[in-house]
Amino acid sequence: MLHIIFAILKIVLLILAAVLGIALWILALLLLIPVRYEAHVKKKEEFFVEAKVHWLLHLVRVPVSFRDGKLSAKLKVLIFTVKDFLADEEEIQDGAEEAFPDVEETSDAAGQVTDPNKNQIGTALDKTEFSEEETYIEPAEEKTEELDSDPARKQQKPFGVLRKITVFLKMLVDFLKATWRFLSSIPKKLKKLKYTFHQFYVKIKRMKRFATDDRTRAALGLAWSQLRVLLGKLLPKRVWGDLHFGTDDPALTGEILGGISIFYPLFMDNVKVVPDFQESVLEGELYLKGRIRLITIVRIAWKLYRDKNVRFVYRMVT
Numbered sequence: 001m002l003h004i005i006f007a008i009l010k011i012v013l014l015i016l017a018a019v020l021g022i023a024l025w026i027l028a029l030l031l032l033i034p035v036r037y038e039a040h041v042k043k044k045e046e047f048f049v050e051a052k053v054h055w056l057l058h059l060v061r062v063p064v065s066f067r068d069g070k071l072s073a074k075l076k077v078l079i080f081t082v083k084d085f086l087a088d089e090e091e092i093q094d095g096a097e098e099a100f101p102d103v104e105e106t107s108d109a110a111g112q113v114t115d116p117n118k119n120q121i122g123t124a125l126d127k128t129e130f131s132e133e134e135t136y137i138e139p140a141e142e143k144t145e146e147l148d149s150d151p152a153r154k155q156q157k158p159f160g161v162l163r164k165i166t167v168f169l170k171m172l173v174d175f176l177k178a179t180w181r182f183l184s185s186i187p188k189k190l191k192k193l194k195y196t197f198h199q200f201y202v203k204i205k206r207m208k209r210f211a212t213d214d215r216t217r218a219a220l221g222l223a224w225s226q227l228r229v230l231l232g233k234l235l236p237k238r239v240w241g242d243l244h245f246g247t248d249d250p251a252l253t254g255e256i257l258g259g260i261s262i263f264y265p266l267f268m269d270n271v272k273v274v275p276d277f278q279e280s281v282l283e284g285e286l287y288l289k290g291r292i293r294l295i296t297i298v299r300i301a302w303k304l305y306r307d308k309n310v311r312f313v314y315r316m317v318t
Contacts, residue, residue, distance in 0.1 A: 031298065033057075034291040042285045210316055219309035226300045233292050239267040241286035246276025253277050 039051040048068075054061035064073045075083040210216055243260075247253045257275050271286070304310050 031295040036291040038289040215309040236288040236290035238289040240270040242272040243284035250277040
């Protein structure tokens with residue numbers, strides 16, 4: 001009986017070991033197989049850009065191209081397109097065209113509908129006749145004279161003056177009340193402004209203390225060193241091409257040439273640069289290729305995560 005149990009346990013352990021070994025093998029492949037990228041830019045008779053990022057022997061790839069004014073970017077797995085990054089913009093544009101049709105067509109259609117109504121209204125107005133007696137309106141001057149000649153109206157004029165004085169006194173009282181409320185609220189506003197300035201001063205002082213802290217400096221130093229390592233691994237390993245450029249100003253052409261020479265250690269003699277100090281021209285071709293392994297990114301992220309100074313800065317920032 002025991003040997004049967006031991007045999008079953010042995011089979012289970014062998015299966016678990018096989019599954020664990022396969023998982024470790026897959027993880028090693030994912031971390032050690034590099035992510036490769038390449039780009040090709042050309043501008044002579046036409047301008048086009050082609051770039052591609054691929055992984056796992058081109059099983060996963062992201063081709064990007066710009067040719068004839070059209071941009072294309074897709075995520076592909078094997079031969080299937082998983083994601084078209086520009087499909088959403090095309091759907092939005094098509095939806096906008098469907099929601100807002102051509103204005104001229106709608107205006108023509110509206111004109112065809114409203115023209116018969118306009119004709120009917122015009123004929124109705126032509127048939128309608130108005131007599132002068134019905135449209136006569138007495139002048140306003142005669143009415144005003146009749147009102148002025150009314151003795152009861154003359155007796156009510158002093159009351160109108162009293163009413164104006166009352167309205168003026170009320171407006172004056174309201175103005176004095178508003179002025180008093182404003183003046184009485186000034187101390188509160190000054191106190192609130194003082195409290196705001198105090199809070200701002202405290203924040204500035206706290207930020208200064210945080211920036212000058214030794215832990216912050218150590219974290220920034222470690223982050224900068226790891227960024228340099230990442231850029232060193234990410235820079236292209238192969239670069240070649242030629243560049244022919246020039247401007248109308250020879251001095252400007254010389255300044256651009258000096259700026260390009262800063263990147264000379266990256267491409268050495270693989271890129272040929274030909275300046276033109278007489279004509280304005282820009283043409284050439286550039287090809288670059290590089291790679292980076294995921295294990296490099298994981299190692300950098302793990303080193304930053306384990307550092308206590310980086311964790312301190314993260315807590316303070318968030």
